Amino acid sequence: MAEATVPIDADAPGPLGARGVSRRNMMMGGALLLASGIGYIRQPQPTHKPIKDDELEKLIPTHVGEWQFLTSSGLVMPPPDELSETLYDQVFTRIYTAPNKPSVALLIAYSSIQNGLLQLHRPEICYPAGGFKLTDTVLSPLRLPDGREINTRSFAASSPQRSEYVFYWTRLGDYLPNSWLDQRLAVVKANLRGEIPDGVLVRASVFSDANHQAKAALKRFMEELLVSLSPRGLQLLVGQ
Template structure:
């Protein structure tokens, strides 16, 4: 009798735990509040001293890689911009409305290496934009044969710009406690340059002018609203 009663208690506890886990599972997609969100509309083709270089073709990923990207992201954008001095910067943006996994698969640290690049120097820094707003960024030196490409990127997870998987997991947990599924965006700026110290100021100028050209509500969707403080980096 006691064993039967114990078994019933255990079964009830298991069913209760399963029901609680099912109830607590995030179901509210933040992206549903922004159904008309389009990367083409958010990122202008011309701003400040920069214009899209129409003479350069857009580089399309291989079909197998594109298929994998389509599973993770809802929208992607790839452009090359040029300024009056002839300096070129490549912009790549990927947006996903359901990013409970933290956008860990295709950060440049991983996807460049998977394409045959070798990762050299890396730097984590903060970049000041639009007054006293700063965003955490990661700089990478990627090489493949004679090609030396400096990359600057950040990942927007929910309302916070991040550079590490740990940060993204914490943001995901923070949203999950409210039963929300955060949206995410990977923003990558890069240029062909053998010297990181020369490429970073160019990237900073590009990003600053881009953010200044965006309406505040759109800018928040790209750099987040969490980090607002003085810039104390050299980037």
């Protein structure tokens, strides 16, 4: 008489069922591990190595047209929390003087990593924090050595102690955003390409109110600065 056969349910409790559950767990675990690996590969990564501590200073000339380097003090600086190591790798400052022309204060703040949580702060933040009142910010074109133009932002800042006229721009990767929103979008676009861009804030000001002579002198200084930079320095300040 033939023996009756009992179907085996791999999902049933007991030793055989336990092996079935284990196989399912292994398959699910493998799928999760694969998804995790893909996510890690697609995670945005920094695209630029941090510049060396002394490289920024070497890239910026001490003579810019008729102006020459005088000192590294006297500039309006971002509030201390904005100068923390988590925001900027380096902050470079200089004051340049020239005969019969207003002195120019130059500040360059560099960060090797710009992401959605950590971004360059714009001068419209640090000047009011220093007690200055600002005029409306306007776009001011600046000519590059190859004839192209970039849009810088400019405003006048005044306090009981002094007045300044300010030019600045920010670079994130190869973008030159004109506003805080543009800056955020530039980071998002880079992240979608799998990149975490570096960033730089370039700010120059003259110790004068926003009259025609002050504007013209500052614009001349910035164009002379861009002309005098090496290819590496120009790439650092304005991108590709």
